[in-house]
Amino acid sequence: MIDLRLLREDPDRVRASQRARGEDVALVDALLSADERRRSSGVRFDELRAEQKQLGKLIPKATADEKAELLKRAEQLKADVKTADAERDAADTETQELLQRLGNLVHPDVPVGGEEDFVTLETHGTIRDFGAEGFEPKDHLELGQLLGAIDVERGAKVSGSRFYFLTGVGALLELALVNAAIAQATAAGFTPMLTPALVRPQSMAGTGFLGQAAQDVYHLDKDDLYLVGTSEVPLAAYHMDEIIDADKLPLRYAGFSPCFRREAGSHGKDTRGIFRVHQFDKVEMFSYVTPEDSQEEHKRLLEWEKQWLTSLELPFRVIDVASADLGASASRKFDCEAWVPTQGKYRELTSTSDCTEFQSRRLSIRVREGKQVRPLATLNGTLCAVPRTIVAILENHQQADGSVYVPKVLRPYLGGREVLEPVAK
Template structure:
């Protein structure tokens, strides 16, 4: 959720953010109008309450006919106070509804535009050249006896699979290598719930009412997560964190679920786009002024993992119109997929600034030096009175099932076997090659 006080002080900045996203700039004015209506309604209510308190004291001191007259006025005033209170609540909810749907303020430097307007930051690695006909990951997986889409569909429907044998071991090895790396950088390992309450899902920035990508269990009013980011963001909901020693970092290992409702006809072959997959997600809680530096660290750790699996990749700065509701900036790492002759996303890392934390009530005590530097910043000034402020949250993928696609295709041999990247071999008992069965 955005900071409405900051929006009121810098409306043109938010209009520019909306323009870059390709969203309606008029929504800024809608928020300002809703906030003005809320403040006006609260002012009327508080004025009437103060008047009611005065009358109550007068009634207590009055006698006889004077008291009866005052009681009649108090009764009428009580009705007006009740009505004003209800109107203030309606105005507050109207503002909250607008704020819940308003996207995060983008970070300076984010490219404007849509999906195709990203900025290429760099390409890393050398694309492999083959002197034989390249096989795609599904054909390779079937030759290795490791991917069974047919039985996945029989058991669960389209876009489900069984990973077995060496491919199942490959996924577990990849996840363990990612977990070891995360722990080495101070992340706390977490096995997270994959079902969450609607307030947790909404608090993270997902639209539980209109998002067709989310699986819902209606009888229990619970939602299957598409990333452990959701559970990790909700983990410290309504808490005050101590970040004086630095960022608080978690590495969430979970199964993830996505309906892929908008992908009919896309990536129907293999495991590039499936309903269920495994993922290790980095999640950081940091101070607001440290968010961009942490974002750079998350990206570097993702690239470190990509280097370990020895696949060529590129890094892109995602355009504003392709950002989700919560992200202020997002970097994607896309690996080269030889069978398709193009790059496909393997990881992404998002800086959500204080957006999720405000929705979930996650705060920190404000350091004195931060208060001193907050002159002119709405959130800093407002928080000074209560001594807390929102923290920043960031997330980044460190490994997921889709990585198998890039590993199999980039390391394939003419006979269908696949060379195991050196860094992964210790996690596969020293296995150097996945052999055709």
């Protein structure tokens, strides 16, 4: 959530942020009104309580005639205090509910607009000309079937659409990717973490995934637990309700977890293969830093993502995501999109978001600097979303006979294999 003080001091900035997100600007005024009622009812309650306490001191010293009048006033104060207390609680509840619905403040450098209004910041690698090489590229599903690596038919039989099996070399390729990604993250100073896949409501809400993203979240009603769509959730909640000493920052974690997404808004999109699925594994970077260092940390996370994709020898571009395409918690987000030959376009492989103080305020995570205690900043960055990375590797590194070149960074984790050979014609 944002700082209420900032809302009071500069409501136009918050309105502009909401407008850039394509969200309801009237929410800002409703929140200002609720906050004013919360503060005025709190003042009223405090005044009545002070009078009540003062009256309690006067009654024992009063004469008989005075005491009757004071007791009458005490009864009225008792009722007034109860009413003021209820009004204060109601206004506070309304304020918090409205505040939870407000997205993070959009960074001023973020391009304004929707999904197609991003700005390309840089491109890396060379897109292959398969025509010049004399063959038509196969898509990742056909290659995966040739390699004995992907089985979507049995995935659908067992679990339904958008589920899959990784088999044989496909399973080995996932394990190689995960191990190589964790090795890079560990070398960069991240603490590797295996995180829970189920979290409590306060963890999911605290990271901002029960607002606009709620439709994509799986909920277990009987247990009131949520399946995570990213290990960002348990990594953000890891230090919930804690105060961290400034000399321990930055804290950096690399979480590996299964991820679950309903993909409720993706009907008809990417239905072939394993690009958009309900369950997948992912290595996620997560950082806790002081608010002043969040923008530099954001650049560092992006550099680690670029290092990873470069090591996989993939052509990719970096985009500055437009305001209406940001998640609720992100102030700014960079995506790395790899080229997918059979689609003829770049597709998102990794992303990194600067969430500033938004999540830490909701999760009550603070930093202690001397005698000062204040919210810190959190950031996240996907290092390897496994299925999409497999898609990019298979399609970009395929050869005319259906075999697939193995990037050098993965070979130590694949028994030294330089090429994945077809097992079926």
